Amino acid sequence: MSLNTLFVCCIWLYLFHYSVEARVRHYNFDVEYMIKKPDCLEHVVMGINGQFPGPTIRAEVGDTLDIALTNKLHTEGTVIHWHGIRQVGTPWADGTAAISQCAINPGETFHYRFIVDRPGTYFYHGHYGMQRASGLYGSLIVDLPKGQNESFHYDGEFNLLLSDFYHTNSHEQEVGLSSKPMRWIGEPQTLLINGRGQFNCSVAAKFINTTLPQCKLKGGEECAPQILHVEPNKTYRIRIASTTSLASLNLAISNHKLIVVEADGNYVQPFSVDDLDIYSGESYSVLINTDQNPKKNYWLSIGVRGRKPNTPQGLTILNYKTISASVFPSSPPPITPLWNDLNHSKTFTKKIIAKMGTPQPPETSNRRILLLNTQNSFNGFTKWSINNVSLTLPTTPYLGSIKFKLNNTFDKNPPPETFPSDYDIFNPPVNPNTNIGNGVYMFQLGEVIDVILQNANQLSGNGSEIHPWHLHGHDFWVLGYGDGKFNEGDEKKFNLTHAPLRNTAVIFPYGWTALRFRADNPGVWAFHCHIEPHLHMGMGVIFAEGVDKVKKIPDQALACGITGKMFFNQGHY
Numbered sequence: 001m002s003l004n005t006l007f008v009c010c011i012w013l014y015l016f017h018y019s020v021e022a023r024v025r026h027y028n029f030d031v032e033y034m035i036k037k038p039d040c041l042e043h044v045v046m047g048i049n050g051q052f053p054g055p056t057i058r059a060e061v062g063d064t065l066d067i068a069l070t071n072k073l074h075t076e077g078t079v080i081h082w083h084g085i086r087q088v089g090t091p092w093a094d095g096t097a098a099i100s101q102c103a104i105n106p107g108e109t110f111h112y113r114f115i116v117d118r119p120g121t122y123f124y125h126g127h128y129g130m131q132r133a134s135g136l137y138g139s140l141i142v143d144l145p146k147g148q149n150e151s152f153h154y155d156g157e158f159n160l161l162l163s164d165f166y167h168t169n170s171h172e173q174e175v176g177l178s179s180k181p182m183r184w185i186g187e188p189q190t191l192l193i194n195g196r197g198q199f200n201c202s203v204a205a206k207f208i209n210t211t212l213p214q215c216k217l218k219g220g221e222e223c224a225p226q227i228l229h230v231e232p233n234k235t236y237r238i239r240i241a242s243t244t245s246l247a248s249l250n251l252a253i254s255n256h257k258l259i260v261v262e263a264d265g266n267y268v269q270p271f272s273v274d275d276l277d278i279y280s281g282e283s284y285s286v287l288i289n290t291d292q293n294p295k296k297n298y299w300l301s302i303g304v305r306g307r308k309p310n311t312p313q314g315l316t317i318l319n320y321k322t323i324s325a326s327v328f329p330s331s332p333p334p335i336t337p338l339w340n341d342l343n344h345s346k347t348f349t350k351k352i353i354a355k356m357g358t359p360q361p362p363e364t365s366n367r368r369i370l371l372l373n374t375q376n377s378f379n380g381f382t383k384w385s386i387n388n389v390s391l392t393l394p395t396t397p398y399l400g401s402i403k404f405k406l407n408n409t410f411d412k413n414p415p416p417e418t419f420p421s422d423y424d425i426f427n428p429p430v431n432p433n434t435n436i437g438n439g440v441y442m443f444q445l446g447e448v449i450d451v452i453l454q455n456a457n458q459l460s461g462n463g464s465e466i467h468p469w470h471l472h473g474h475d476f477w478v479l480g481y482g483d484g485k486f487n488e489g490d491e492k493k494f495n496l497t498h499a500p501l502r503n504t505a506v507i508f509p510y511g512w513t514a515l516r517f518r519a520d521n522p523g524v525w526a527f528h529c530h531i532e533p534h535l536h537m538g539m540g541v542i543f544a545e546g547v548d549k550v551k552k553i554p555d556q557a558l559a560c561g562i563t564g565k566m567f568f569n570q571g572h573y
């Protein structure tokens with residue numbers, strides 16, 4: 001080989017390596033309302049580039065995503081949150097209105113530019129008002145870099161984005177929730193799998209006890225189920241993410257075991273189940289073996305758990321390609337476990353432990369925060385509160401406020417780190433009145449934080465609900481779940497050896513969940529119940545760490561409230 005050829009080769013190798021290492025993927029996302037038929041009836045939904053759900057983003061570890069998001073809504077702002085992406089070094093791209101950035105005005109474009117640093121199954125969704133409930137969501141999948149293989153084998157994969165759908169639009173829902181007395185949104189009308197469901201018919205009417213007629217779908221309709229076509233005797237990876245407004249779901253495939261291998265972008269010790277619970281904000285990968293009778297098709301079902309359901313199952317078909325997809329399965333769809341069979345849910349949740357080799361939590365924490373979740377009233381409005389503070393977001397986003405040390409943009413008194421030790425979690429609050437607030441839990445950069453989420457009885461009557469809590473900017477280790485009130489001794493039962501890493505964790509009715517994380521990501525991060533109406537009613541808190549280390553925040557993220565005025569006065573605009 002001549003020197004010249006060697007030189008060209010080296011350059012080529014360098015460029016190839018560079019392009020593999022640091023690929024930038026550009027997307028243009030136009031957010032708009034559009035008329036669609038997600039459940040066979042016509043509705044106005046929020047979508048992207050004419051699609052509902054929005055386009056799937058597929059990238060490789062280390063890629064930079066550059067998403068030019070244009071707000072094509074006529075009269076309201078928007079933002080998009082990249083759920084599960086930690087935004088290391090780019091906290092302004094987390095897509096939380098009033099927290100990490102100003103909402104993007106109609107007609108304006110905001111560039112979300114961030115690195116996807118870990119493989120996994122993620123999704124994105126609106127994080128302004130209740131826009132997620134309008135349908136502003138899509139999948140985000142990060143693959144291992146080319147040439148690297150997963151530790152498990154699979155021959156093909158499917159991606160299922162689960163959601164629940166309401167016939168009242170999100171504005172009407174917001175107004176009802178903020179009214180006096182509060183008007184609850186009720187249960188969803190339809191469950192959607194990849195944006196498809198059936199409201200006025202059932203694809204399994206022949207098999208189940210229903211008044212709904214059998215659907216007469218040809219397959220090309222917008223609401224026709226997306227069929228999973230498989231070959232016999234193969235292994236498939238099914239990615240599952242839930243972006244529901246309210247519903248906790250249970251997914252099952254008749255006759256097929258699900259081997260859980262990933263949760264929220266983290267590998268878990270594989271385990272096999274007949275059905276899987278998934279709460280809003282969570283994601284999983286399961287493997288299935290297509291080792292069943294290849295002359296049959298099988299149902300895939302999702303059904304509501306945790307609340308008394310009033311919504312039919314969402315259904316699609318696992319089609320063995322050996323036969324036509326239009327052949328009906330020979331038996332009814334899987335029966336969703338009873339909505340109030342909490343033990344079933346707890347058993348599933350406790351099976352999730354970290355895959356060997358996953359970094360484990362520090363043995364101790366620097367600070368413990370106990371967060372009591374209660375439903376309260378405020379001047380006759382119904383609210384959800386954390387340590388008796390119901391979150392109402394400020395007009396100036398926190399990130400700019402804290403970075404520029406602005407006064408009077410939010411409550412500078414930090415919220416309480418605990419609640420009265422005699423609080424009776426098993427009964428409605430003795431004093432139902434709450435406070436409205438927007439203070440911040442400020443952490444030292446690198447501090448190890450324990451959060452104990454404590455559930456309690458609702459405002460009136462006897463009952464306690466499921467709340468899936470989602471943390472922005474970090475994964476946390478789930479140290480344990482317990483029934484009743486958290487006691488000092490419970491700490492001894494923490495799992496410090498196989499604690500799974502996640503970004504969303506559920507608190508069970510009348511129970512507690514313990515989490516640990518390192519506050520090592522400079523920024524301001526929301527931590528909240530992922531149930532859309534609950535967040536709207538104040539069920540969240542704000543964490544911040546190392547904001548002085550945050551590099552230049554794009555002007556556009558700051559162009560509102562007091563930070564906007566600051567720029568205006570400095571002649572920036």
Ligand SMILES: O=C1O[C@H]([C@@H](O)CO)C(O)=C1O
Pocket residue numbers: 184375458465534
């Ligand atoms: O926040 C909620 O309010 C209702 C109910 O508690 C009052 O109508 C409900 O089921 C919620 O989850």
